[in-house]
Amino acid sequence: MSNITDLFNPPPSRDLSEKEVENCFYCQAMATITAFGAGVYFGTGRVFKNEKPGVNPLWWKKSVKLTGVGLIGYGIYRFGENWLWNKPNRD
Amino acid sequence: MSNVEADHTRDPCPLVIISDFGGAFAMGVVGGCVWHGIKGFRNSPLGERRLGALSAIKARAPVVGGNFGVWGGLFSTYDCAVKAVRKREDPWNAIIAGFFTGGSLAIRGGWKHTRNSAISCGILLGLIEGAGILMQKWMAPPVQPMYDPNAQPLGA
Numbered sequence: 001m002s003n004i005t006d007l008f009n010p011p012p013s014r015d016l017s018e019k020e021v022e023n024c025f026y027c028q029a030m031a032t033i034t035a036f037g038a039g040v041y042f043g044t045g046r047v048f049k050n051e052k053p054g055v056n057p058l059w060w061k062k063s064v065k066l067t068g069v070g071l072i073g074y075g076i077y078r079f080g081e082n083w084l085w086n087k088p089n090r091d
Numbered sequence: 092m093s094n095v096e097a098d099h100t101r102d103p104c105p106l107v108i109i110s111d112f113g114g115a116f117a118m119g120v121v122g123g124c125v126w127h128g129i130k131g132f133r134n135s136p137l138g139e140r141r142l143g144a145l146s147a148i149k150a151r152a153p154v155v156g157g158n159f160g161v162w163g164g165l166f167s168t169y170d171c172a173v174k175a176v177r178k179r180e181d182p183w184n185a186i187i188a189g190f191f192t193g194g195s196l197a198i199r200g201g202w203k204h205t206r207n208s209a210i211s212c213g214i215l216l217g218l219i220e221g222a223g224i225l226m227q228k229w230m231a232p233p234v235q236p237m238y239d240p241n242a243q244p245l246g247a
Contacts, residue, residue, distance in 0.1 A: 001103045003170040004111050004163055006185070007216065010223045013181035021175050030105040034168060047199055055201040064198065 028078055035075030043068025104171035108164060115163025116156045123155030124148050166192045182220040189216030 041047055042064050048056055082088060131147025132140050169188035174180060193212025197204045 001107055002111055002114060003107055003167040003185075003188075004115060007219050008223050009227065010182055010185075010220060011180060014179070016174065016178050016180055021178050027105050027175075030108065051199065055204075056199075057202070060202040 023082065028081060031078045032075050035071045035078060039068045039071030039073075039075055041068065043072055104174065105168075108167040108171060111167035112160050112164035116160030118156075118163075119159025120152050120156035122159075123152035126155070127151040162192065162196065165195055169195075182217075182224065185220050186213050186217045189213050 045061070045065060047064060048061055127147040127150075128144045132144040134147075135143025166188055169191045170184055173184045173187045173191075177184065190209045190213035194205050194209030197208035200208075
């Protein structure tokens with residue numbers, strides 16, 4: 001049960017079943033935290049704090065910031081999924 | 092959760108990310124202790140070598156562990172994400188995850204550094220995956236011919 005050890009001893013190739021990739025509370029929590037954390041780090045520009053001058057062109061900085069904003073948006077979407085929107089049909 | 096209650100039908104993601112982070116951190120700390128212990132021992136004057144080795148381990152081993160941990164955690168995160176998107180388990184997952192991990196870790200160094208690091212990491216993981224598959228094939232026992240007890244005897 002490790003993605004790193006699977007590198008050295010790869011499991012046979014197969015399609016995952018719906019059950020294996022279905023959404024779960026842990027998945028949603030982890031996705032929300034990761035997306036928010038990375039989004040804030042990229043979006044606020046902290047990633048380029050104390051940078052060497054001239055290494056990062058402006059378009060690159062803007063792209064990274066935009067990615068950060070996108071990640072924050074994705075974090076908000078995942079946070080509310082299943083209880084604020086995209087509610088599962090319980091019929 | 093006991094083993095009886097554990098749901099083995101589900102893919103181990105995302106809890107495997109935490110386990111991979113810890114495993115990689117531990118591996119890095121152990122390796123860092125050996126590496127920096129020897130280095131600190133060799134670079135210290137006679138009579139201070141044990142203390143020098145200990146100081147080097149205290150200063151550097153947690154840093155190596157942290158670097159390994161961040162790599163392992165990021166790789167595992169991307170591997171789970173790619174698996175969830177592709178809904179398939181094959182060597183491409185690790186290669187794509189390695190590409191993103193290499194890129195993410197080099198993002199502060201500029202876009203050229205990010206691109207080069209992502210490509211190098213993807214290629215490296217492709218080589219590791221390839222070596223793993225080759226080793227598996229090499230270690231696998233040869234396929235034995237099946238014996239059918241009801242088969243009609245040939246000839247006669």
